[in-house]
Amino acid sequence: MTTEAISSRLPTGAIDTSGPRGPRPKSVTIGRIGVYAFLILSALFFLLPLWVMVVTSLKTMPEIREGHLFNWPALLTFDPWLKAWDTACTGRDCNGLKPGFWNSVKITALSVPVSIVIAMINGYALSFWRYKGSELLFGILIFGAFVPYQVVIYPLIIGMRELGLFATLPGIVIVHTIFGMPILTLLYRNFFASLPIELFKAGRVDGAGFWGIFFRIMLPMSVPITIVAVILQTTGIWNDFLFGTVFAGRENMPMTVQLNNIVTTTTGIREYNVNMAATILTAAVPLVVYFISGKWFVRGIAAGAVKG
Amino acid sequence: MKSVVSVVALVAAALLGSTAVRAADVEVIHWWTSGGEQAAVSVFAREFDALGGDKWVDTAIAGGENARSATLQRILGGDPPGAAQFNPGRQYEELIAGGMLLDLTDLANKEGWANFIRPASISEACLVDGHWWCVPVNIHSWNWAWASVPAFEKAGVELPTSFDDFLEKAPKLKEAGIIPFAIGGESWQINGAFGVIQTGLLGLDKREKIIKDKDLELAKAEMPAVFEKFRQFKQFSDEGSANRNWNDTTNLVVTDQAALQIMGDWARGEFGVAGEKAGVDYACLALPLDKPTVSTGGDIFLFPKQSDAAVEAAQLKMASMMVNPQVQALFNNAKGSMPIRDDVDMSLADDCMKRGLEIIKDPANIAVDAGRWQSNDTTGQMNDLVAQFWADDSMTAAAAAEQYVTILQNAD
């Protein structure tokens, strides 16, 4: 293998993973029109539900009952947003979504870094420091990615009880780490596997061991894939409802529990405008993360997750 | 004000030198999250806090399934809540058998719960082998139909006098551009209506023989006709029923687009909110029409065992508070449900509820909730079957009845 080949496999910089590869457009041709028509139609398909959510959240209930799902509100109101954030009742407390917001921030801010660091070390070890049985462990992890969560809940509750971590913040962080591990480890393993072995060998020649190579060489190189991991984990943990209700404990109930209390009712009355406002507010954090980091998301995946 | 009360209570306890325990927080898990429900649960919380130093700590989790699961998982995890809402029935029988609940027998005997809680079948949900394990707080009946008076007028027919009478009039309603039978396609709505029709066709005795005593021969003989009748009702429902919420469905009756909906007594609130008058704009028909009954659904609270004596004392105070006649009046007026005792001031209640309160007085009118006799597992299988039968016109009534019998046969 030549140095050229090595450099061409470097994830950052060497391959220009940011630019399009298709043929350069010459002028406005039928093909170009077709490309844009396809993209714009697809974009409409993706945007329509968001449009419905936004306009519904700005309508009054009588107007919603009339139908006209897609119309701009005849009578614009921001009350549903205020209500969803500030005064909607989630049981006895009528403080809207706002208390849960900070709990979700707390859970996400702790769980994301912990789960990512652990998965990073896993991926690194599975790529460069395999030991007997390490691949089998990885296979089991991937298998775990297919197990319905609820199946695992009973043994996990008992385990957490024995450790004294049931219904605590560390408890919920551990649970998120466990269930994020399969996919994250897969990402990091594929990423590190795509790095040239020479990097690793150079580190060994310098006398660095497991941790030395990890901290000095691998950690700095893994920024692009880490962005992907952060995006995936933030979304997953922020949107989690099941583990939050069971493992977080009463003081740490995440925002999704309150969203569910506002949105779900069997024999109560539904306020669709408040529901939609609450829904958008709850999704706001992951949405912002996506809109800001969408570009790096593709670059990050290009840097490793798609290679063997 | 509250703090004054609690200070007084503490001082009093200290002066008396009794074994009075310190104040405790009691966490309560429930699924009452919508407007009226929230007002009702606030009655409990306010009254409990006003008793003294103990505090109601509210954990609302929407959806009965979610809330019950959370309670069970918290008990398993060694972090049980102080109190938890369930439906009366067999949902918590393993908690009793496993010794996970606080025994309320002493309190109940002292206060004489068995004497004033009516109908008897409501107590039976909590009174197992001579021990009280939970507190019934209200009664909700499924056995109601809500009719739009203008819709029937528009079609030029009188309000129905029986199920068959309704089915005879239904084509006329349809001709007049009205949806004769309003129903939402969610499984619980379909099954609720099925249960009511089943009660109507079988009568209370046969119903009990089939559901409680699992009389297979009787079920084989009677159930095909029930399914057959249910299919007839379906012919008069509208296309848009799939996934429709119950209150959107009720709204069809409120706005006179639909003629009749079978739905529990909580539907009354929808008419009230819309400013409709009973007897003029809408009619509440107690079912079955020829011999009205009340079904005994509703809610109970149970109290998981705690290691802390202070919490246990507070749990008992809460249980006592919940059956208190004044609290019962405030709570049930807010909730729109019937109280679990007769000596309660319900003068604020509307005409429909007053009718219900009349019916419930006679024990012969009580249709015991099926959940009292069947496990959730069995009920669930029957719900699946009924929902499938409703949606799938190719399934014959005979085939459905056969499956019903099989489920009954294997029921635990």
Place this chain on the structure above:
Amino acid sequence: MTQIAEPGERAAPGFAGTAAGRKPRTRRKFNIQSILGTTPMIATAIGVFVICIIFSIIWSFTSSKLFPNFNFVGLSQYERLWRTDRWIISVQNVFVYGVLSMIVGMVFGYLLAVFMDQRIRQEDLFRSIFLYPFAMSLVVTGLVWQWMFDPNLGIQSAVRQLGWTSFEFAPLVKQETALYGLVLGGLWNGVGVTMAIMLAGLRGVDAEIWKAAKVDGIPTWKTYLFIVLPMMKGAIATAFILSATGVVRVFDIVIAMTQGGPGVSTQMPAIYVIQHITDRANVGQGMAAATMMLVPVMVIISLQYLFQWNAKRKAART
């Protein structure tokens, strides 16, 4: 040397690893630091997944009700399971849902990626639009699409109000079409990520390939389909695993959109499992269903290992 000449370097796809290409980096030497570093992984794999799966299997042979117990009842939970219409419908549904949403998702995702790759304007904007639904939880996705499909509120009534009064588009209302409504909702949520992965895969293909294809006069579409696509095994495998885990666990979106209805026509295995171990208080039955769900996954992963082992053996012989 370019990568065209070294297929072995890139051919190693997928999750359970690789054949010849990765051989030099495998260090079978016992390394205490590596084991220490992966303690959390060992604990999770053994302590959570293996133990949970073993217990699930054991409990599936018991009469466990609300809480797990050890009263063994042989195969009766499985007999009941396969006698139940709803379970059989669920299995058929997850198969149809999985095949449809994965194939359509892959094709649509790849198409979007290819079109995005045409040096278009506003690439950032388009990418964000395609990706954002993934930030919404599946519950929210289900709620929104349930609205869109509502015959009296949604697309159907909107089009009818425009004047086309016989227009019909309400898939969730009918048993025959409800499942396809679910597929559409699921695609809306997940296609963006497939697109991103595919786009990343496209961008990872060496520029030399394009030049070579140009020189040979191969049309662009043929290059995308027959030359570039086969080189993206890694991207395809990643996208495949991500969507496959979603398919096997499909739950939230169904509850939010149809609750398994009309009737039981959109029931899924995960719903069956979850309802039985929670509200229906029949842990034994739920665990039997869970065990059945894990069987195909187990078979696929074992096959993967078998191939890998076989490849290694061959590699060792040569």
